Amino acid sequence: MADALPSPAARAPAGKPTAARERWAHVLEIIRDTNWTPDLGTNIGSAEWFRGLATLCLLCTGAYAVWPGIHPLGAAAMAPAPVAREELRSQMIMPMAFGSDTGRAMAATDAVVALRQAPERPTIELAAVIGRGDSFMRVMQRAGVGGGDAQSVANLVSSVVPLSDIRDGTRIDIILGRRFARNQPRPVESIAFRARFDMNVEIVRAGSSLDLVQKPILVDATPLRIRGTVGSSLYRSARAAGAPPRAIQAYLQTLGSQMSIGSDIRATDEFDIIVDYKRAATGEVEMGELLYAGLERSGKPRAQMLRWKTGSGAQWFEASGVGEERGEFARPVNGAITSGYGSRRHPILGFRRMHSGLDFRARSGTPIHATADGVVNYAGRKGGYGNFVRIAHGGNLASGYGHMSRIAVSNGTRVRRGQVIGYVGSTGLSTGPHLHYEMYRGGRAVDPSSVKFTTRAQLSGSELANFRARLKQLQGVTPGAALQSIAPPSSAATAEPKREIERIAGTTIA
Helix, strand or coil: CCCCCHHHHHHCCCCCCCCCCCHHHHHHHHHHHHHCCCCCCCCCCCHHHHHHHHHHHHHHHHHHHCCCCCCCCCCCCCCCCCCCCCCCCCCCCCHHHHHHCCCCCCCCCCCCCCCCCCCCCCCCEEEEECCCCHHHHHHHHHHCCCHHHHHHHHHHHCCCCCCHCCCCCCCEEECCCCCCCCCCCCCCCEECCCCCCCCEEEEEEEEEEEEEEEEECEEEEECCEEEEEEECCCCHHHCCCCCHHHHHHHHHHHHCCCCCCCCCCCCCCCCCEEEEEEEECCCCEEEEEEEEEEEEEEEEEEEEEEEEEEEEEEEEEECCCEEECCCCCCCCCCCCCCCCEEEEEEECCEEEEEEECEEEECCCHHHHHECEEEEEEEEECCHHEEEEEEEEEECEEEEEEEEEEEEEECCCCEEHHHHHEEEEECCCCCCCCCCEEEEEEEEEEEHHHEEEEEEEECCHHHHHHHHHHHHHHHCCCCCHHHCCCCCCCCCCCCCCCCHHHHHCCCCCCC
């Protein structure tokens, strides 16, 4: 074709322009084939790595150069409209002296006279809280109550409830009246607080004296009974049924004295927990101690333990009236321990040897008491022990008493805990009057302070009858009855009240 374009070789000028173009093409090809963004985590320190670092720095520099920056946007304040301004003025609570209405602050003039002293407040209302280890009198005095009124209030309160029984954290609302002089304490107008779980107390002024007003609170004392299946975990099942953690721990400890918790209790067994539980009509709840611990298997009781108070304190008894009392380390005499159990330097022989008991400091002639029930199997002279008595207590346990001045029992005598078996002296290898006391387990001396005695107790007579009546009463409590709503009975009700709240509501309080 006559009008066809010439070839590139024909269009390219001859000579140097062609060579320069080839060099640029070669340079562009090198730039295109070069990796300018290598992975900086590999080949650290190589030429390729430095090339990538240079590329990164160049990009960061360029980004910083074109960064537009951040500047706050200005906004012009607009004056409120006249209607809005009037609304704002009407809502101001600042005094006019600060320009609340006019916008101008006004200084005091000659008509303003400073007060010599602040005016007396007619009454002062305050609240005080009884802290741990605090006393009622100190709380009153810290609140500003005068000594005379504080003593009168304390006397009135103590006639209803001992001051030491008022719980820590009790809030006391106090109103103090007008005083006649600044150097005198304010008189008490009224004091109100919760003295007991079932009673509020208010002290009011009547003329020159203070009167106490009792305000009883209805309290439902129905015990909280919780029953359920043991399942895979007795603790978790009892918690899911609503039993408090402290009651469950006491329940497990009580059952642990009768059986093995891990092996003797089945998943199909049913636990029975009864806890002392009180609810006030004001909504407060007071959880007490565990009262009853039971375990049933196939509907038959396997364990029935009732907490019962005896002369020596509260302890657990079985349904038959048999209980165990675990006593702490008993002292045969009332005196300090002068030498403990273990190796020591003998005060007479002068060399170290085992001291197999405890030495009690006591005057000569002080009575020595048996630490547990048992039978005397030795009473007489025994070498360095001097006059010595040994008592067998059963269960491979025995006790020994040495250096007596006189023995009050004979061999074969049955003794009771606390019975006098002799008197302190200094016979045998002794440097002075004292009692050497030993304990034996299986015929070998052990540390007496590590031995705890367990005694069996059997209720009888009227106490056993009362025990069985209480057990029957608790077993008759319906599970969950203590969680029912508190409603005082109607005046027309003639049936015998079954719950403690009904008994209280049915009595007249003077």
